[in-house]
Amino acid sequence: MQIQSPKSIGILLGTLYGIFMRLFVELLDTYNLSSLVSISFMFLVPVAIGYIRIHFEFKSSKTLTKRQMVTIAWQPIFVFLLVSVITLLEGSICVAMALPAFMLFASMGGLLAGFIKQRQTKNANRPLLSIALLPVLLSPIEVNYLHLSKTYEVTNSIVIEAPINRVWQQLANVSTIEPQELPFSLTQLIGVPKPLEANMNATGVGAVRTSKWQKGVAFKEVITDWQPNKQMLYRFEIDPDAIPDDALDKHVKLGGEYFSPLYGGYALSEDKSGNTILTLKTTVQDNTNFGVYSRIWGEVIFQDFHYSLLTLMKNRSEKPLVAAISHF
Template identity: 30%
Template sequence: MSTEPPEAGSQELAARPAGGTPLRDTRVPHMPFAWVSPLLAGAAAALVLRIAFGGLPGQRYSAMLGSFVFLAPAVCGAVTVYMAERIKRRGWGYYVCVPWVSTALFVLGTLLVYIEGIICAIVIVPLFSVMGSLGGLAMGIVCRITHWPKPALYGFAVLPLVLGAIEPHWPNPDQISRTSRTLFIAAPAERVWHELNDARDIRPSEVGDAWAYRIGVPMPVAGVTEDTPEGRVRKVQWQKNVHFEEIVTEWRPLQRVSWRYRFSPDSFPAGALDDHVVIGGHYFDLRDSAYTLTPREGGTELRIDVSWRVSTRFNWYADRVAQFLLGDFSEHILRFYKARSESAAAVA
């Protein structure tokens, strides 16, 4: 019985005639830097898919569809392993780990050609790495136990294109979540209340350590509550000309203020955020926030509550990212109000 590995699985031995003399050597010739060619091939294949998935949010071939988010990195890993197996047999560790590099190259390529923003790139890399490993492992198994790795690879590549055309007809599930943080401030409630409703000239050094701002979300510049004909409205400005309104829904002076967010078509200028995941958009929205002030001995306890919506095929992942980023943001914004309130109280 022949124990030779299948066609695309290893260094193929030449076909032999009855006399046992090799007819020809079909191995892929060794080339300098051959180890990098599978990585580049995998990254290039996924990049082609990203270009194909350039549709608008909620439409066919949007980059936020599950058919792209799950399958593009899987194709990247599958192509990487297939090309590597054409050179020589690889181990299981290669199937799992090397696709991490090719998916990272893929993400880097999307940044270099300006079809992806830095925020999405950073956020999606962990999920892409896992899916790349699964695609590489699947192709490794195909190469070891079958004689048709090339048809399998074609199937890998076509599947996201087929699903990308029909997936928008399926409704996205909505998931509503909330986070809460509390901090003690050594200042009276009057001082804290004032800072909540009249935050001006916010410096990057006051909030810049939050992870959301580290990965590219514009930093806040001001947030001021004003009386308008429709009621109290907190007007917010961020860097990069981002602006939006917070409609006050509860107003108990020195005790509690809450608001819902209102975004206009020009709230986020082009390039301010990644265009397909803007706040208030098809896939993500901030719903409301509230601050509660509780007098304590020596100061005030300030609590923030924030709720949001995610609507994707991968809510289990997107919501955890939102939990981390918004939880971290909440902690830093409380520290901002603490620093300002305590500083103003000390001056007074």
């Protein structure tokens, strides 16, 4: 592939545009004029990247199918994100969360380039410049005037073949979690640290439960409701400055500016067979402007995390019973 070819130029310029915008937006963020966690960067920048790629592809291919416009537009996206990871501009968690949106909106940019190409043969560079500048022009407005903070609750349950009192004993203090005790999960795949243990300094309302994760992550859960064998509720107390910078990407850091769990807790009930139904819920605050997209990711991540913890509690609660039956 020759660097002078329209294909190479489109990939190169699309990648360079993405890197430039990544650095430029971070610079503007210091003056409260832009943000990487914004519609302008998350959705409009990939539109421009896709547009750039297809704009130059048309210089060698007179016609492109819609499928080609959609898929070819991904090429500079992949290169841009790969460079971002290699140069430590972004961590694996942010890249994984951004990738679906970047691919979708790059495809929209590619289709837009095709639409404009069909209707405008002269001054073809003018729309390209306008689209490339659009994120820069809109970002200050969004950052200063658009605030779509929202709160939602994620709830999951599991049936445990053990009495309630046995399950309750597993909740407050969680001894060291061995790697094989946690099922493989999406959160592990994208780089979220695994939980290691949790310890209570007392029992009852006001007690503090300290959770520790890998990579030095630790946070407190202050008990707000304590009903033995019924429920244990808590509010999160998270100091983002106490979480190591390399543990979680700064844009999704727990207790940070954009994303934080507020409340959580376990509830226990009994089914007709005498098994325990253990429910885990977490109330999450989302301060991004991403709407449905961030809600989907929040649901995916917390449900995945809930599944890991509930499975741990199930296996630990059922293990003594299995051992006793086997011994008998």
